[in-house]
Amino acid sequence: MHIEWSTFFIQIVAFLILYLLLQKLAFGPLFGMMEKRRQLVKDQIQTAENSRKQAEQLLEEQKQALQQTRKEAHDIIEQAKQTSTKQADEIVAAARAEAARVKEEAVRDIENEKNKAVAALRSQVSAMSVLIASKIIEKQIDEKSQEQLVEHYLKEVGGNQ
Known part of the structure; x- marks a missing residue:
């Protein structure tokens, strides 16, 4: 086998020229597009990761807001229960006080009426x-007539009451 060096050098020069032309005309734009695509994919992955983190953060915030809202609702219900219990106790206390006042007034009225009746009875007696x-x-009657007269007036007093 015999190598012809002139052909060999021509083939190497042709290969280098072809490689440089491909490098300039094909590989440059091809690698540029591949780099743009790689950067685009990288950016999309980063955007997706950021979106996922934001979604997780929003979900956590919503969970906390919901929990806070539930706590506030529970507090409002408890406060309403306490207020209603307090109002019920106040109403019962006011009713008891009013009943005691009415009872005392009735006792006073009864006592006054009793005193008036006793005074009227004393006055009549x-x-x-x-x-x-x-x-x-006036009559200066005997003892028997006097006794009859007293009985007569006592019956009269007993009949008037």
Whole structure:
């Protein structure tokens, strides 16, 4: 086998020229497009990762907001229960106080009416006693007539009540 060096050098020069032409015309734009595509994919992955992190953060914030809202609702319900219990106790206390006041007023009214009745009875008894005494003095009757007269007036007083 015999190598011809002139052909060999021509083939190497042709190969280098072809390689330089391909490098300039084909490989440059091809590698540029591949680099742009790689950068685009990298950017999309980064954007997706950022979106995922934001979504997780928003989800956590929503969970916390929901939990806070539930706590506030629970607090409002508890406060409403306490307020209603307090109002019920106040209403019962006011009703009891009113009942005690009405009872005391009724007792006072009864006592006043009793005192008026006793005073009226005393007045009638004294009037009757005076009347009996005047009748006894007028008539100057015997003991038996006097006894009948007293009984008569006592029956009269008993019938008027």
